[in-house]
Amino acid sequence: MARLLDEDIKTREVLDWQGVHLLHFAGSACSQKTRIFLNVKGIDWVPHPVNLATQQNYTPWFLGINPRGLVPVLVHDGAVHIESNDILAYLDQVFPAPQLIPDVTRQETLGLLREEDDLHLDLRALTMRFVMPKFLASKKPDSLSTYERTLGTVGGVPDPRKEIELAFWRDYARQGISDEAATAAARKFQKAYGALEARLQGQPYLMGESLSLIDIAWFIYTHRLSDAGYPFERLHPVMHRWYLALLDREEFSQEVQAPPPFRLVTRGLHAVQAVRGSSLVRVAGL
Ligand SMILES: N[C@@H](CCC(=O)N[C@@H](CS)C(=O)NCC(=O)O)C(=O)O
Incomplete structure (x- = not known):
């Protein structure tokens, strides 16, 4: 699970964000995948657009959340998760219905x-x-x-x-x-x-x-x-x-x-x- 450690997070305001927050970009493939997953699950989430076209992902503010400079990033109840597939595997466990990584085929x-x-x-x-x-x-x-x-x-x-x-x-x-x-x-x-x-x-x-x-x-x-x-x-x-x-x-x-x-x-x-x-x-x- 690519959950960041407290010491990795320099933009400290996100630690106070409660609920499901997604830092994402409309045209980014990994963000689109994550948003579809949230739609299918019916999870309520708060959007935080990060404009890749103007390179907002390389601002100190965003790099203080994800030092990798990539979207999407999930902040869930103040915990920061990076890497879309890790984010989705995490969400599938926290919000199990409908299950999108079925237990029987989880490893595969x-x-x-x-x-x-x-x-x-x-x-x-x-x-x-x-x-x-x-x-x-x-x-x-x-x-x-x-x-x-x-x-x-x-x-x-x-x-x-x-x-x-x-x-x-x-x-x-x-x-x-x-x-x-x-x-x-x-x-x-x-x-x-x-x-x-x-x-x-x-x-x-x-x-x-x-x-x-x-x-x-x-x-x-x-x-x-x-x-x-x-x-x-x-x-x-x-x-x-x-x-x-x-x-x-x-x-x-x-x-x-x-x-x-x-x-x-x-x-x-x-x-x-x-x-x-x-x-x-x-x-x-x-
Ligand atoms: N393995 C990463 C890849 C993330 C990634 O490469 N995101 C792209 C958008 S799809 C990005 O943020 N690119 C930065 C840029 O274009 O400057 C994941 O699955 O989250």
Whole structure:
């Protein structure tokens, strides 16, 4: 459980927050996953938007809550929890109905969630190449250096995750997402979706007869990758139908509505990439 220690939390006001509070961003995949989970559970929560587009996640205030500089963050009765899958595993125990990590498949579910989390940087790479143009998605050098300089701990020790984040954004500033990196990421998803497609044969949800956190997690990835131009209908038709059925549900659809200007930006990016022959399908040979 990624619950922060008291000594990790420098923004002390959150210790007084009672109830369920979520620091999140509308367009962040992990935040969307968490909000859908809260909707399905019917949990009342207090929103605290953190604007990733203006890099509020690198302000000393936010870094004093999550030194990792990432959303979502849950504050529950003054306790701070980071890492979306840990947050959701925690909430599933505190608010057990409806159970979204069933007891009988708990270990398997946690294993599948680790595999999903391991693909997060690949999802980010494909987002930064095929959903958001670089001039909008790049971090300001000032924000990155505040992030680097603001020293914090997770579990009482300096957080190694921060180096990974810094390396990602510096590489991105230097060279964007190369064809090779995009292809490697797309191939990992193709493999993962092959396994999910097989799992879904003959059952309505990924873990069987009822909706689980695994469905919510992969719904979010599927939504983002669809935005990137991943050809689900052609490559993984069963997953494509499963995705459309979930998208029909309000608890899901309301959390993934991109504002019209963002949709226009992605459409413009795709138009340019179509002319240059550099769409996801072309680059990764899907
Ligand atoms: N493993 C983390 C990943 C969190 C993460 O990478 N969050 C993204 C949004 S989906 C973020 O905050 N990015 C910071 C940024 O874009 O500056 C989790 O599951 O919570």
